[in-house]
Amino acid sequence: MSLLVISELHAQVNDKPILKGVSLTVEVGSVHAIMGPNGSGKSTLAQVLAGNPAYEVTGGSVTYDGKDLLAMPPEERAQAGLFMAFQYPVEIPGVSNAYFLRAAYNEIRKARGEEEVDPLEFADIMEEKLALVDMESSMLTRSVNTGFSGGEKKRNEILQMAVLEPRLGILDETDSGLDIDALRVVADGVNKLKRPDNATIVVTHYQRLLNYIIPDFVHVLVSGRIAKSGGKELAFELEEKGYDWVSGSGGELAGARAS
Amino acid sequence: MVADAYAAAFEGVAADRAVPTAVRALRRAAFDRFAALGFPTPKNEDWHYTSVAPIADQEFALLVSRTGDVGRDDLSPFNFGATDWHTIAFVNGRFAPELSDLKKLPAGVEVSDLATAWASGDVADRLGSVASHQSHAFTALNAAFAQDGAVVRIARNVEVTRPIHILFVTDAAAARAMTHPRNLVIVERNATATVIETYASATDSVYFTNAVTEITLGDGALLRHYKMQREAPRAYHVGTIEVEQRRDSHYVSFSLATGAELSRTNVCTTLDGEGSGVTLNGLYMLDGEQHCDHQTEIVHAQPNTFSRQLYKGILDGRSHGVFNGKVYVRPIAQKTDGKQTNNTLLLSDTAHVDTKPQLEIFADDVKCTHGATVGQIDQAALFYLKSRGIDNALARRLLTYAFAADVLETIEVDAVREGLERTTLERFV
Numbered sequence: 001m002s003l004l005v006i007s008e009l010h011a012q013v014n015d016k017p018i019l020k021g022v023s024l025t026v027e028v029g030s031v032h033a034i035m036g037p038n039g040s041g042k043s044t045l046a047q048v049l050a051g052n053p054a055y056e057v058t059g060g061s062v063t064y065d066g067k068d069l070l071a072m073p074p075e076e077r078a079q080a081g082l083f084m085a086f087q088y089p090v091e092i093p094g095v096s097n098a099y100f101l102r103a104a105y106n107e108i109r110k111a112r113g114e115e116e117v118d119p120l121e122f123a124d125i126m127e128e129k130l131a132l133v134d135m136e137s138s139m140l141t142r143s144v145n146t147g148f149s150g151g152e153k154k155r156n157e158i159l160q161m162a163v164l165e166p167r168l169g170i171l172d173e174t175d176s177g178l179d180i181d182a183l184r185v186v187a188d189g190v191n192k193l194k195r196p197d198n199a200t201i202v203v204t205h206y207q208r209l210l211n212y213i214i215p216d217f218v219h220v221l222v223s224g225r226i227a228k229s230g231g232k233e234l235a236f237e238l239e240e241k242g243y244d245w246v247s248g249s250g251g252e253l254a255g256a257r258a259s
Numbered sequence: 260m261v262a263d264a265y266a267a268a269f270e271g272v273a274a275d276r277a278v279p280t281a282v283r284a285l286r287r288a289a290f291d292r293f294a295a296l297g298f299p300t301p302k303n304e305d306w307h308y309t310s311v312a313p314i315a316d317q318e319f320a321l322l323v324s325r326t327g328d329v330g331r332d333d334l335s336p337f338n339f340g341a342t343d344w345h346t347i348a349f350v351n352g353r354f355a356p357e358l359s360d361l362k363k364l365p366a367g368v369e370v371s372d373l374a375t376a377w378a379s380g381d382v383a384d385r386l387g388s389v390a391s392h393q394s395h396a397f398t399a400l401n402a403a404f405a406q407d408g409a410v411v412r413i414a415r416n417v418e419v420t421r422p423i424h425i426l427f428v429t430d431a432a433a434a435r436a437m438t439h440p441r442n443l444v445i446v447e448r449n450a451t452a453t454v455i456e457t458y459a460s461a462t463d464s465v466y467f468t469n470a471v472t473e474i475t476l477g478d479g480a481l482l483r484h485y486k487m488q489r490e491a492p493r494a495y496h497v498g499t500i501e502v503e504q505r506r507d508s509h510y511v512s513f514s515l516a517t518g519a520e521l522s523r524t525n526v527c528t529t530l531d532g533e534g535s536g537v538t539l540n541g542l543y544m545l546d547g548e549q550h551c552d553h554q555t556e557i558v559h560a561q562p563n564t565f566s567r568q569l570y571k572g573i574l575d576g577r578s579h580g581v582f583n584g585k586v587y588v589r590p591i592a593q594k595t596d597g598k599q600t601n602n603t604l605l606l607s608d609t610a611h612v613d614t615k616p617q618l619e620i621f622a623d624d625v626k627c628t629h630g631a632t633v634g635q636i637d638q639a640a641l642f643y644l645k646s647r648g649i650d651n652a653l654a655r656r657l658l659t660y661a662f663a664a665d666v667l668e669t670i671e672v673d674a675v676r677e678g679l680e681r682t683t684l685e686r687f688v
Binding site: 050051052053054073074075077078079083084086089090091092093094095100103104107108111143160164 | 637638639640642643644645646647648649650651653654657658660661662663664665
């Protein structure tokens, strides 16, 4: 079943067109990697899917779980099971990580018609989730992302993903700025969260992360369009030949096939 | 004419021969001074951003005898659920023994009502010794009309652990009336205490509170002083706190303002002893048409003194916040260490703020900084929270709370801190 159907998506930021007709279909149970050179629109695609109001959709459609995703405000998308791990997680001094996580968890439970959990119940849930990303519980009492190292921020994103258990997880350059150990922890966490009924989109510049999170499909985004799609071997080919190799051959492959 | 009304009211007060001669003399001198000064106008630099016309143009009756019908249950919102505070309560400006709780005061601690206290000892002579009526019209007005208030005296070396709550409540009987509470807090050498001074209301009537609190800190004394301005939404409030500090004393103040249509809080201290210091924190949360002005004045009068100020304002609706902080460093006050910060969060496009830090330094070996910021809800943070399923309203409330978090953390009385954390989360729904 198709969880996400992106069709001819156009988007701009500050009147500058970035996405110029992206089409992509994601089935449940699959992992898609979106690769591409800097400025190709990878992060824009992630932000648009998450509903960042700084990005303006100028054409096309996105259907998520049968619903018009673009008509939903960001919080409803999250409540419906969409999650984006930020490339640059935002620091929020003054709000503790625990409070933030529990608020998010409860909002999502509320949206699903489930009962909210109190701080004690939540502490039990957290214990298991923290282990998944190898984080100390002391991270929970600190303000959201405030003073976190780059690796801690990324792990905190995966922690949130583990708590919120999304149906569609989008990792926006989660590997950038991570050393190999942190990368392994993060990838490990993502792999453990993989289930037959959810899906993951991994946005990355480098093939490196895909050694740890094995994609079913790889798409290459160039100048706001998908220039090439293929299996996991495409990532290795890109690593070897560079993005210039695809840039010239974009035309006939634009618009990934439905998988 | 309003001035005639004050004059007539004063004749009534002056006729009261039951008060000590020293108090009567002070009243007369203060009223004459008020008559000469008149209410301040925006031409007065200290009142540039705050027009007191709404106060000056109205007549408020002076409540002389005891009025009011306030029960203990009415007070619970004003002590944040705490049940172990020493409380001296006043209803419509007059001491309410039935609402007070002073039985468990430790030895060396004296808490009494001014109207009783000034009949004996040195209380009458001390009135006006810290807060002079010479240059401030509202202080003069208070000295002329003060009927009651709290006298708190902590004997040397005594450490009072539980807060002492001075609670002024008005009810419907205070409608169109004015009260002039006068408090005296004396913390003797090496004594430590926490005083919470609350102005609140059990009704939504229009009334005018004009309070003055005089504080003296002896050598090595520490006073934590919380001023909670939680007046009725249409009330007018002017509150002046003047402090005199001796060597190595520390005055720690937190000023909250959430009530009143028009309010002004003045906090002035003179660091008149080496090694003394002052910490002035504040939080004001306004909406609708509220106007709230905070003025601080710190005089570094001796070497090696320090001052820390952190005032935060959260402004919604068409509200107007004013912060004016003055720091004077006298020539002798070398090694002064002063820091002043005022941050404002604007929640609407129609709220506005005037902030004016002033430093006047006459010594050459000092460290003084000041800074002010004005901002809105951070859109990146807002999106981040929403992208985790938190709806717009809760996300904005969380970020509003986050803005105030650091100044709330300075509150050392748990019930007050937790209460104000809730207020901050819930006020701007």
